[in-house]
Amino acid sequence: MVEFLLLGSMLVLALLALYTGPLRIAVIYFSVFSLICSFLYLYYQAPDVAIAEAVMGSGLITLLYLTALKRYRVYSVCYTNTDFPTVSDREIIEGTRKGELVREIEDFCFARELEPQLVFTPQPVSEVLQSGRHDLIIHQTGDKITIIGNRENYVIDELEMLLVLRYQDLKVLVERYGGSSEYGDDYLPEED
Amino acid sequence: MSLLVYAMVALTVLLIASLVRIIIGPTIWDRLLGMNLVTTKIVMAIAVLAVLMERSFLIDVAIVYSLLGFIASILIARFIEKKGQV
Amino acid sequence: MIEIAGYVLIGIGLAFSAIGIYSVLFYRDFYARVVITSKVDTMGLITVLFGVMLVSGSWSVALKLLVLLVFDLMTGPLATTGIAHSAYQSGYRIKREFGHG
Numbered sequence: 001m002v003e004f005l006l007l008g009s010m011l012v013l014a015l016l017a018l019y020t021g022p023l024r025i026a027v028i029y030f031s032v033f034s035l036i037c038s039f040l041y042l043y044y045q046a047p048d049v050a051i052a053e054a055v056m057g058s059g060l061i062t063l064l065y066l067t068a069l070k071r072y073r074v075y076s077v078c079y080t081n082t083d084f085p086t087v088s089d090r091e092i093i094e095g096t097r098k099g100e101l102v103r104e105i106e107d108f109c110f111a112r113e114l115e116p117q118l119v120f121t122p123q124p125v126s127e128v129l130q131s132g133r134h135d136l137i138i139h140q141t142g143d144k145i146t147i148i149g150n151r152e153n154y155v156i157d158e159l160e161m162l163l164v165l166r167y168q169d170l171k172v173l174v175e176r177y178g179g180s181s182e183y184g185d186d187y188l189p190e191e192d
Numbered sequence: 193m194s195l196l197v198y199a200m201v202a203l204t205v206l207l208i209a210s211l212v213r214i215i216i217g218p219t220i221w222d223r224l225l226g227m228n229l230v231t232t233k234i235v236m237a238i239a240v241l242a243v244l245m246e247r248s249f250l251i252d253v254a255i256v257y258s259l260l261g262f263i264a265s266i267l268i269a270r271f272i273e274k275k276g277q278v
Numbered sequence: 279m280i281e282i283a284g285y286v287l288i289g290i291g292l293a294f295s296a297i298g299i300y301s302v303l304f305y306r307d308f309y310a311r312v313v314i315t316s317k318v319d320t321m322g323l324i325t326v327l328f329g330v331m332l333v334s335g336s337w338s339v340a341l342k343l344l345v346l347l348v349f350d351l352m353t354g355p356l357a358t359t360g361i362a363h364s365a366y367q368s369g370y371r372i373k374r375e376f377g378h379g
Binding site: 195196199202203206209210212213219221222224225226228229232233235236239240242243248251252254255258259261262265266269270272273 | 285288291292295296298299302303308311312315319320322323326327330333334336338339342343345346349350353354356357358360361362363364365367368370
């Protein structure tokens with residue numbers, strides 16, 4: 001009973017680690033996979049193998065993969081929604097066709113060798129822009145989605161084409177700042 | 193001793209339930225939380241297994257596990273916070 | 279008698295862990311889940327390890343389990359604090375704050 005359940009979950013985790021796009025999430029899957037694997041070695045009464053597997057799989061391999069992932073550029077995406085005073089995951093995910101938009105942006109980043117990092121916040125856009133921490137800001141009020149990004153960021157043009165074609169029932173609007181903008185460097189969009 | 197077998201099965205079911213948070217979690221920190229839960233469940237399961245099989249050296253392995261899970265989650269959290277610079 | 283008390287303690291600890299996992303799966307926002315993981319799940323671990331100590335009935339096993347308990351009491355909340363700090367520094371907010379963000 002115990003071992004069949006654990007072997008089944010190991011199979012699921014191994015498939016997920018192989019087929020997940022964002023690589024840092026795949027590292028987490030692999031770490032959990034090797035923890036469960038070494039517990040099964042203990043269950044089969046081989047504690048020496050279990051210690052070796054735990055030290056390598058959960059400690060050394062994680063460190064090795066994270067060092068290798070330093071080569072990738074992190075693309076930090078911030079999702080703001082000023083409809084609610086507090087934010088919960090479920091409201092955000094059901095706001096955009098059950099998370100389809102979020103998943104699509106993750107796949108988009110993965111196809112261009114960027115590491116997406118998603119962050120949710122209910123702060124207004126001007127404060128998020130002031131913090132200067134994010135590469136791309138998605139702002140949603142009701143059915144209107146505004147995407148704010150730097151003008152020098154070459155990815156945003158492709159993203160605009162993809163989203164305008166795909167989401168024709170939602171109003172998708174793209175704003176750019178920085179670079180040779182007519183607003184200057186310190187452009188802040190107005191609150192509505 | 194047969195009651196401990198039921199405890200093992202319950203711990204396994206709890207472990208698989210906490211794997212759900214790792215799989216569906218919308219951000220990467222939710223997945224790290226799920227990893228923390230899995231480490232705790234495995235430490236508990238090893239302690240129960242050590243008494244069930246009457247092999248006390250398994251508890252030493254459990255100490256190694258708890259330290260390794262701590263190191264892995266701190267490492268990944270620090271890596272994300274510094275945007276790739278560990 | 280002591281053994282029965284150990285089994286009861288293990289049952290209580292498993293119930294604590296089940297409550298913790300239920301709330302991690304169904305609570306609405308991230309920081310609530312952090313609090314649950316760091317408190318309720320550690321409580322479940324303490325109770326289960328004390329129950330296993332009582333069931334085992336030997337002093338050497340109980341001392342080893344005590345060492346494990348002390349290690350886990352140090353590392354578990356520290357790891358969750360690290361995760362929450364990492365999320366906060368990256369700009370993950372659940373409440374609107376006024377002033378400097």
